[in-house]
Amino acid sequence: MNKNGFLLEMNNITKEFPGVKALDDVTLKVRAGTVHALMGENGAGKSTLMKCLFGIYKQDAGEIILNGKKVDISDSKVALDNGISMIHQELHPVPHRSVMENIWLGRFPTKSYGPLKFVDHKKMYQDTEKLFQDLNMDIKPDIAAGNMSVSKVQLMEIAKAISYNSKVIIMDEPTSSLTENEVEHLFKIIHALKNRGVAIIYISHKMEEILKISDEVTIMRDGKKIGTWPASELTTDMIISRMVGRDLTNRFPERSNKPGEVVLKVEGLTSPFAKSFHDVSFELRKGEILGVGGLVGAQRTELVEALFGLRSIQSGKIFINGREVKIKSPIDAIKHKIALLTEERRVTGIFPVLSVLDNTVIANLGRYIKPYLLLDEKKKKKDAGRSIEKLRVKTPSFKTLIKDLSGGNQQKVLLARWLLTEPEILILDEPTRGIDVGAKYEIYTIIADLAKQGKSIIMISSEMPELMGMSDRIMVMCEGHLSGFVDGKDATEEEIMRLATQFIA
Amino acid sequence: MNKLNAKNIKEFLSQNAIYIVLAVLVVAIAIRDPRFLSITTFRDILLQNSTRAIIALGVAFILITGGVDLSSGRVVGLTAVLSASMLQTSDYVRRFYPDMPDLPLWLPILLAILAGLIVGLINGFIVSKFSVPPFIATLGTMVMVYGVNSIYFDLPPNDSQPIGGLRGDFTNLGSGHFLSIPIIVIIAIIISIIVWIIFNKTRLGKNMYAIGGNKEAAKVSGINVGRTLLILYAIAGALYALAGVLEAARTGGATNNYGNMYELDAIAACVVGGVSTSGGIGTVPGVLAGVLIFGVINYGLTFIGVNPYWQLIIKGLIIVTAVAFDIRKYISKK
Numbered sequence: 064m065n066k067n068g069f070l071l072e073m074n075n076i077t078k079e080f081p082g083v084k085a086l087d088d089v090t091l092k093v094r095a096g097t098v099h100a101l102m103g104e105n106g107a108g109k110s111t112l113m114k115c116l117f118g119i120y121k122q123d124a125g126e127i128i129l130n131g132k133k134v135d136i137s138d139s140k141v142a143l144d145n146g147i148s149m150i151h152q153e154l155h156p157v158p159h160r161s162v163m164e165n166i167w168l169g170r171f172p173t174k175s176y177g178p179l180k181f182v183d184h185k186k187m188y189q190d191t192e193k194l195f196q197d198l199n200m201d202i203k204p205d206i207a208a209g210n211m212s213v214s215k216v217q218l219m220e221i222a223k224a225i226s227y228n229s230k231v232i233i234m235d236e237p238t239s240s241l242t243e244n245e246v247e248h249l250f251k252i253i254h255a256l257k258n259r260g261v262a263i264i265y266i267s268h269k270m271e272e273i274l275k276i277s278d279e280v281t282i283m284r285d286g287k288k289i290g291t292w293p294a295s296e297l298t299t300d301m302i303i304s305r306m307v308g309r310d311l312t313n314r315f316p317e318r319s320n321k322p323g324e325v326v327l328k329v330e331g332l333t334s335p336f337a338k339s340f341h342d343v344s345f346e347l348r349k350g351e352i353l354g355v356g357g358l359v360g361a362q363r364t365e366l367v368e369a370l371f372g373l374r375s376i377q378s379g380k381i382f383i384n385g386r387e388v389k390i391k392s393p394i395d396a397i398k399h400k401i402a403l404l405t406e407e408r409r410v411t412g413i414f415p416v417l418s419v420l421d422n423t424v425i426a427n428l429g430r431y432i433k434p435y436l437l438l439d440e441k442k443k444k445k446d447a448g449r450s451i452e453k454l455r456v457k458t459p460s461f462k463t464l465i466k467d468l469s470g471g472n473q474q475k476v477l478l479a480r481w482l483l484t485e486p487e488i489l490i491l492d493e494p495t496r497g498i499d500v501g502a503k504y505e506i507y508t509i510i511a512d513l514a515k516q517g518k519s520i521i522m523i524s525s526e527m528p529e530l531m532g533m534s535d536r537i538m539v540m541c542e543g544h545l546s547g548f549v550d551g552k553d554a555t556e557e558e559i560m561r562l563a564t565q566f567i568a
Numbered sequence: 569m570n571k572l573n574a575k576n577i578k579e580f581l582s583q584n585a586i587y588i589v590l591a592v593l594v595v596a597i598a599i600r601d602p603r604f605l606s607i608t609t610f611r612d613i614l615l616q617n618s619t620r621a622i623i624a625l626g627v628a629f630i631l632i633t634g635g636v637d638l639s640s641g642r643v644v645g646l647t648a649v650l651s652a653s654m655l656q657t658s659d660y661v662r663r664f665y666p667d668m669p670d671l672p673l674w675l676p677i678l679l680a681i682l683a684g685l686i687v688g689l690i691n692g693f694i695v696s697k698f699s700v701p702p703f704i705a706t707l708g709t710m711v712m713v714y715g716v717n718s719i720y721f722d723l724p725p726n727d728s729q730p731i732g733g734l735r736g737d738f739t740n741l742g743s744g745h746f747l748s749i750p751i752i753v754i755i756a757i758i759i760s761i762i763v764w765i766i767f768n769k770t771r772l773g774k775n776m777y778a779i780g781g782n783k784e785a786a787k788v789s790g791i792n793v794g795r796t797l798l799i800l801y802a803i804a805g806a807l808y809a810l811a812g813v814l815e816a817a818r819t820g821g822a823t824n825n826y827g828n829m830y831e832l833d834a835i836a837a838c839v840v841g842g843v844s845t846s847g848g849i850g851t852v853p854g855v856l857a858g859v860l861i862f863g864v865i866n867y868g869l870t871f872i873g874v875n876p877y878w879q880l881i882i883k884g885l886i887i888v889t890a891v892a893f894d895i896r897k898y899i900s901k902k
Contacts (some may be wrong), residue, residue, distance in 0.1 A: 119788065140790035157781035159848050160774075168778050169789035171771050181769040374776060 069128075070095040070262045071231050075113055076125035078108075080258050083469070085111045087286045088435075091264075093231070093279075098263045100277035100294065103306055106470075106497050108286040109266050110152055114231045116264075117149045118142040129231070140169070146230040147446045148223075150237045152266070156216050158209025165193040165208045166223045194226050198252060213240040213360065219248060225256070228421070232256065235266045243564065250276055270299040273325035284308045303528075315532035318508050319515035322535055323353035326489055327519065328566075332369060332379035340366045340543045343379070347488065347519050352510065354534030354551065355523040357563045362543040363523045364406050367490045371396045371403040382524060383488075397426070399488075402481035406492040406523070408470070412477050419458050422465045422476050423447040450479040454509055471502025478509060489513060490521045493527060507533060529557050541566045581764045585893055586857045589886075593861065595851055597868035604871055611750065617863035618756035619644075619811040619818065620833060621856055623765045624841075626807030627834040628855045629800045634780040634847025635695065635702030637801070640834055642713040644685050644827025647812030649721055651738075652731040652822035654679070660733030664726050673737050681809040687713055688805020689798060696794035710831070714824070721824040732821045742818030752814055759807070764852040765802075776800055780847030818823035836883075837862055840890040861886065 071093040078086040079239055086108045093099045101109045114120040116127065118136040127134050142149070156165055161346070163260050164171075174183040191204035200218050208216060217240045224232055224412055238246045253263060253276060267273055273280060273516060280297055282289040290303050307314070327347040327500045334340045340362040347353050347485045355363045368374045370381065372390040381388055383399050389425055390396050396403070405411040414422055424443050425433065444461065451458070454475045460469055474494065481489065491510070495503045514520055524530045530537055534551035537560035546565040549558055581588065598604045623640050630637040653664035654676035687709055692704040722728045744751045767773040775796045778786040785791055816822040841858025843850030862883065870877045 117788070138790075139788045140792065143790045149788070151788065153784075155782060155785035157778045157785050157848065160777055160780050164774060164778070165785075168774070168786065169791045171774060173771065179766075180771070181770055182774060 068094055070130065070172075071111065071116075072128040073116060074126050074128065076112060076120050076122045076127075078111055078115060078120060083286075085286050087511075089286070089288045091281055092290070092291070093262045093264060095230070095262050096257050096260045097278040098257065098265050098276050100273045100280040101264055101266045101283065102268075102273060102280060102302060103283035105301065106285075107283040107306070109283055110235055111286075112283070113235055113264065113266065116142065116231075117147060117233060119203065143169075143229075146227075147233070148225075148227040148229040148231075149233040150220050150224045150235060152239070153436075154213070154216050154220060154233040154240075156208035156219070157208055158253065160209055161189050161205045162211070162219055163204040165219060166191055166194070166226060177243070194222055198222055198225065208366060214242060214245060217241055218245065219261070221252070225252070229261065231262045231264065233264045233266075233463050236268070237265075238267060238269065238272060246272070258448055259531075270302060273302070274299065282306055307528075314504070314528060316504070316511045318511045318514065318533075320350045320352065320511065320535070322362040323349035323517070325349075326383065328382040329370070330380040330382070330387075332366065332381070333377050334362075334365065334369065334543070335375055335377040338362075338375075338543065339367065340540075343540070343545045345538055345545065345548075347521060349487075349519055350514050350515050350517045351535050352520045352522060352533055352551075354530040354537040355521060355540065356525075356527075356530050356537050356559050357540040359525070361544065361563065364492055365543075366540070367403060367492060368521065369522060371401060373403075397484055397486075400485055400486045401488045401490065402486035403490045404474075404477055404481060404492060404494055406496065408473060408477065408497070413465045413473055416464055417454070418462050419451070419459040419465055419468070419476055420444065420447050423451060423479050424483065426480050430483075446483060447479070450482055451476070454479050454482075455505065469502065471498040471505065474498055474502070474506060478506075482513075486518065488492065488519045488521070490523075492523045493525065494522060495526070496523075503529075527559060530554075530559065531556070539563050573866045576776040582893070582896070586854060586861065589890065590857055590861050590864065593864050593868065597864070597872055600872045604868060609867065609871070611753075611765060613748050613860070613863045613867050614753045614756075615818075616867065617859050618752045618832070619815045620837065620863070621756050621859045622759050622807050622811040622814070624834040624837040624855050624859050625759065625852065626804035626811070627831070628763075628838050628850050628852075629776065629804045629807075630702065630706075631835070631838050631843045631845060632776055632780045632847060632850045633797060633800060634783070635797075636706065636835065636845070637691065637804055638706040638831050638898055639687060639691060639701065640804070641827040641830035641832075642717065643684045643805060643808035644812035644830050645816055645822075645824055646687070646713050646720075646827075647684050647809040648816035648822035648826040649717055649731060649824055650683055651680040651813040652734055652816040653720075653726070655735050655738040656731070656733045658733050662725070663730060663733070664723075664863055666725065670735070673735075677813050680813050681806050684809020684812065685802050685806040687816040688808075691805065692798035692801030694767040695801065696797040710724045718824045722878050728824070730821055730823045731816075734816070734820050737895065738817050739820050740817075742814055742816075742820070752818060755810075755814065759810070760852055761858060763807075767852055772796065777848055780844075780849075782848070787899075833862065836887050839894075840887060842894055874892060 069092045076089045089108065089112055100543065103109050108519050111120065115122040116136065118138040121137065127136060136143055138143055140394040165564050172183045172186040172190065173180045179302040188204050195202050200222060202215055202219060208219065237249060241249065257265060267426055274297065276436050277294045279291055280294050280302065282302065284306060325346045326349050330344050332340060332343045343366055357363050365374060369376050370390065372392040372395050381390060388399055390399065414425065416545055420443065424447050428438065432442050433439045447461065456472050456475045456479065458472060463475055495506050498506065510520060522533060531551060533552050536551055537549045537554055537559065539549065539559055544566050546562040571836035623644065627637050627640055654671055656663050658670055691706050691709055694700050695702050740751065742752050746754060775786065775791050778791065779793055779796060783793060812827060815826060837858035838850065838855055839845060840861055843855060865879065865883055869882065
């Protein structure tokens with residue numbers, strides 16, 4: 064430890080990606096034996112900062128000082144060798160290999176026979192068993208990681224990060240898939256680690272967790288550091304306002320939509336898979352914005368993907384304008400005037416190397432077919448141009464590849480794409496994820512306008528303020544079950560959280 | 569209880585599908601002609617497929633990392649020509665090197681294996697250093713290796729004549745016996761055991777599975793992915809080279825067209841044997857069973873007089889159906 068009492072200092076870290084300054088002169092100082100929470104909205108740069116610390120990214124400027132010594136972390140191996148380990152936000156199991164192989168990956172114990180070195184399976188098994196015993200986790204060392212539940216995989220990753228006996232452990236959303244009991248258990252483990260002098264950098268969106276577990280809190284916004292405070296001096300509201308950085312009252316546009324008659328009615332929708340959605344019934348009205356809340360794993364995405372024909376259903380009925388319909392594929396869904404803006408924009412939304420124009424019209428090419436099967440370029444451009452203008456997409460030209468636009472503009476192009484199919488029911492799955500704050504407001508305005516025009520909207524969101532600020536009604540799910548509805552206007556965060564955790568053991 | 573049994577049987581069938589297919593094939597052919605079941609048949613099939621097995625094991629390394637290696641067949645051709653050109657009898661009239669003294673047997677073999685290893689290193693270097701997709705990288709080296717081999721083969725005084733007159737100690741590797749077991753089969757078995765040990769008992773093997781199963785996980789666990797790939801491609805190249813040497817020894821000659829299309833046979837044997845083309849999955853017994861399935865088809869169908877063109881159609885069907893069934897184990901249904 065150096066003279067200032069900091070085990071780890073990240074000084075003036077800057078990291079740029081094409082088109083975005085992900086980190087702008089960020090400084091983070093962490094003391095040994097403490098939990099240092101890192102907070103900020105999606106895209107604030109928390110994970111990027113941690114990836115620089117763990118050698119996944121290389122910062123463009125700035126230095127990392129560990130134990131008073133400057134270190135150059137060129138890859139993850141260097142980080143691990145320097146006593147830094149990480150629980151990754153995206154879980155990283157090697158699915159077909161055993162739990163123990165996953166844990167000791169990169170440092171398998173070996174036995175030597177003369178010049179030959181073989182992996183020592185027996186020691187590996189025993190070490191794994193001991194590790195789980197010490198951490199009081201009930202996981203078998205020799206089952207395939209891919210056969211375990213998500214929460215078990217997360218526990219495995221936690222155990223793995225701890226098994227390095229590191230001085231610094233980065234925990235990037237370690238509780239995203241854990242049950243309440245498992246979270247309590249993790250907190251006990253964290254206390255033990257603190258007592259051993261380990262510094263923990265803890266990233267989470269869950270306010271209560273942060274205030275309960277952390278000693279200090281650093282808040283980031285738009286790639287910049289806002290400040291560091293002792294956790295004891297902070298309240299949830301203070302954290303939120305510093306994360307958001309502006310007056311909370313004006314985050315959402317005025318809405319003047321008037322919900323009308325029922326357009327979509329879902330009765331007892333049940334997935335063939337036991338862990339997925341079960342017996343979900345709800346109604347959606349014309350011009351209504353129905354928010355869908357819940358924790359990760361609540362099966363909200365699965366539910367709307369089933370509505371859009373991407374997933375099979377075992378039982379249940381779907382009525383559109385009072386008539387029962389069968390939706391077996393997205394083609395059926397589009398025919399019934401349903402559109403789905405998917406959660407993973409990059410994976411299931413944009414065609415990165417196609418132009419803005421092609422990305423806009425691609426769901427609707429049938430409309431532009433001339434005789435002899437050629438496409439009517441003129442009409443394509445006219446339609447695309449009109450909707451791009453309407454949604455105020457900022458793009459240098461039609462020919463620009465969509466991957467070169469910002470996240471917010473990409474999302475607007477995708478919205479334009481679906482609006483060209485003239486949907487009556489728009490399903491938006493996390494419509495503002497990974498979008499910067501300014502663009503969020505524009506997306507909200509578009510959503511509010513669409514509802515006013517009489518489009519019916521289902522909006523999944525994991526951001527409480529967004530859910531409460533934009534929805535007429537909020538449907539809350541938990542573990543695949545529908546746990547209840549709350550009115551958008553007088554919903555409270557506590558009430559939604561209570562419903563969202565209703566069925567969690 | 570009954571239901572449980574049915575489920576167990578289904579599980580057993582799907583887990584051991586390749587071995588069952590192999591058994592069914594043998595039985596079906598034997599029913600048509602019981603003479604098929606003989607020591608001679610057995611030995612001939614093993615003899616014919618020893619080099620195929622070594623190539624397929626090499627390809628398995630690469631497939632398990634999530635890559636593919638198209639260069640294997642042409643490396644076989646290169647090393648067959650290289651080793652044969654240096655191992656001709658001194659009284660043969662059209663020697664490749666007319667005035668070269670007899671070399672010790674191990675030297676040309678070692679040189680040939682080294683050549684294969686270098687091609688493998690080049691593959692690995694292109695893949696890991698420049699992030700060229702393995703399909704493209706090895707497509708490039710495949711074409712280049714054929715070019716290099718053809719230039720060498722065309723050198724005067726050989727001028728693209730088939731290389732023959734191989735020394736007895738060399739051809740003995742391909743046709744000789746030890747305790748009445750063909751030497752080439754013994755070599756293939758030893759190689760299989762070594763590869764099995766690498767796959768299951770060494771860090772290298774486990775890192776190979778990890779890279780194929782989840783490259784990001786391997787990286788953040790501190791594995792040097794680039795170096796590991798380099799080593800794996802080099803081992804694979806050395807295995808193809810050994811197979812090329814043995815192919816020359818077995819057939820008593822070599823031309824630059826040796827090994828043509830072997831890469832596709834090897835990939836077919838691997839995938840039929842349960843190696844996943846998306847990486848992370850594959851076993852040595854599986855690969856060997858895959859090789860044997862094609863060996864039995866080639867030998868057995870000819871044995872009972874099936875038209876060779878029909879054999880091609882049957883082989884193609886087996887590739888597609890085997891993988892279609894096998895993949896069901898891994899597809900996560902929506």
